[in-house]
Amino acid sequence: MQSVEWERSREELEAVLAGTLPGAKEIDPAECSAGRFLLAYSDGRQIPAGAVAAIPLDWALASGFQRMVWKELAKVPFGETITYGELAARCGRGEAARAVGAALARNPWPVIVPCHRVVGAGGRMVGFGKGIAAKRTLLAFEKRCLDEAAGCIKKRQNG
DNA sequence: AGAATGACGGACC
DNA sequence: AGGTCCGCCATTC
Numbered sequence: 001m002q003s004v005e006w007e008r009s010r011e012e013l014e015a016v017l018a019g020t021l022p023g024a025k026e027i028d029p030a031e032c033s034a035g036r037f038l039l040a041y042s043d044g045r046q047i048p049a050g051a052v053a054a055i056p057l058d059w060a061l062a063s064g065f066q067r068m069v070w071k072e073l074a075k076v077p078f079g080e081t082i083t084y085g086e087l088a089a090r091c092g093r094g095e096a097a098r099a100v101g102a103a104l105a106r107n108p109w110p111v112i113v114p115c116h117r118v119v120g121a122g123g124r125m126v127g128f129g130k131g132i133a134a135k136r137t138l139l140a141f142e143k144r145c146l147d148e149a150a151g152c153i154k155k156r157q158n159g
Numbered sequence: 160a161g162a163a164t165g166a167c168g169g170a171c172c
Numbered sequence: 173a174g175g176t177c178c179g180c181c182a183t184t185c
Contacts, residue, residue, distance in 0.1 A: 063182075063183080065181090065182060065183090066182090066183095083167090083168095084166075084167050084168085085167070085168070088167085088181090093181075093182090095168095095179090095180050095181070096167090096180070096181050096182075097167040097168060097180080097181085098165070098166090098167040098168080098179095098180060098181060098182085099165090099167085099180080099181040099182040099183085100166085100167075100181090100182090101165065101166040101167055102164085102165055102166080102167095102181080102182060102183065103166095103182075103183095104166060105165075105166055106183095115166080118166080120166085120167070120168080121167075121168055121169080122168095126166055126167080127165090127166020127167090128166065129166075132166095135166090161185105162184100162185090163183100163184085163185080164182105164183080164184075164185095165181105165182100165183095167179105167180085167181100168178105168179090168180090169177105169178095169179090170176105170177085170178085170179105171175105171176085171177085172174105172175085172176085172177105
């Protein structure tokens, strides 16, 4: 799989696709692993971090460092966040927070490789290719899903 | 090969 | 809180 794209409307998306993937054919999302992943995600299901491994992402164009950052990021669970610096540390490059930002800016598969879960030091909201607002929306969505799930459990415990 | 460029982080004002 | 400066580091030109 090459990339994840999204736009505000079908028209805009098709315009973008016409430039990046001319002649692309449409298929049923349920027919491919990435499609099923995104369907489940938008459904609010908490997808286990390991599920990303089942998607045939095309790492060919990634540098060694980018591959490391993206793979490490894929381990961050639904609804949780991590700092650029912490992610750098997990890649064995504690001082490379800034370089991590550069790598994330080139993430070909947003949402699947959850770059929206990477926040600035102290939880500060910074950067995102599609805009901070989109990043907030995704994080809020995940948090809401977690809260609802927690509510269900509590309800069950109470009776 | 060297300089410029960021989705950083921390210090300081 | 908000703005500047500077050290960091992988990439890019």
